[in-house]
Amino acid sequence: MTQTAQTDAQVLVPLTTPEEVDQFLQDYPLAAVFKAGTCHKTMQGFGVLETFLQRFELPVGYIRVVDWRPASNHVAQLTGIMHHSPQLILFQAGEPQFEVNNWDITPQALAPVFQAHVPPRAEAGSVATDDNVEPYRRLMRAFLDGALSEWAFQDQYVNLFRDDASLRSQREFDLLSRLFGDPDAYHGGLHQLGAPQARGDLKERVQALLTELG
Template identity: 75%
Template sequence: MTQTAETQVLLPLTTPQEVDDFLKEYPLAAIFKAGTCHKTMQGFGVVETFLQKHDLPVGFIRVVDWRPASNHVAQLTGLTHHSPQFILFKDGQPQFEVNNWDITPEALTPVFEGHVPARTGTAQLNAQLNAQGETSGGLEPYRRLMQAYLDGQLSDWAFQDQYVTLFRDDASLRSQREFDLLSRLFGDPDAYHGGLHQLGAPQGRGDLQARVQELLQELG
């Protein structure tokens, strides 16, 4: 798998071999170990905000389900296991780690700004969408985002994340019809906490592109 400037690489690492292959394929990458408590949800939510603006392949390990992969990371790095745990790698070697409640914007900002390239194309798209949203209380921000996805400018994961964020933060007064249409893709945005429960599987509810195309047509 290769990464373009507009594609977020987000891969499950279920075995030690998948960990090795991931670190070999991506010279600059991160591994996120996910536990089952709310610390993990909050920690990944913080990481996710940086992934919207920076090009960084991320491999995630559900520790309870894929413990051999988690143990392999600890053996490779010599780092004590934690969950959640964020480890930045360069050429297969750990460069930075942060764990538990310490996964904060303050901890990650200097790391991403100093070592991870910016997602220039995505930043430009976000700026366009934000500008459009400031001048229109209508549906244009949604149309532009969906069209960008259908044109291949966004991966499934990136589209899901940006759409849910846009919908969740939308303070416009809308008709029941508009609300029902906009909520059709991903359901209740308030139930979406960082998307960790859906990592790597944004199409789990069917053919996402077909559903986006259908919604775009219905919005007119």
């Protein structure tokens, strides 16, 4: 496959082996590799990237590091760039041009790079991200039905969110993070998040979120 100036759909390719990494970089002279980790940092980082992919034409290969470690190690060997996850590396003609990692994957970091190196789309595009919000829906329904107390719901929801490494859209990330804010606060104990009602009526907010998720 040869890269063209415009394509109808976002190219989002799983790279599970070193050979697939090499083929992807050969097929797409201008491309990026996104390394996905095992927690919500991946979800947040990909959400930021997704907003740019709607407006710019950039094929992306993604590596789920835990599952496809040889592919991840191959990228590190090719580039000489220390592994992080999440991690975004921009390639041109097979050579790394830019990298950004972890919480540094922000609109402020990506904007000048995309504007300088990546062609804009003729029309806004869509990205086929992971569609697996059902675990959140089930948890919210259980709480609204009275099967979970406020504290039990907060505990389970924050743990689910903290360990979620899905490739989600920015919209989904923003919606799912709205209930309890930064899940890293949970590492020191649930009390650090405060009472479940601290941000207003919890049932009302959960019902509103469930409605928005559809």
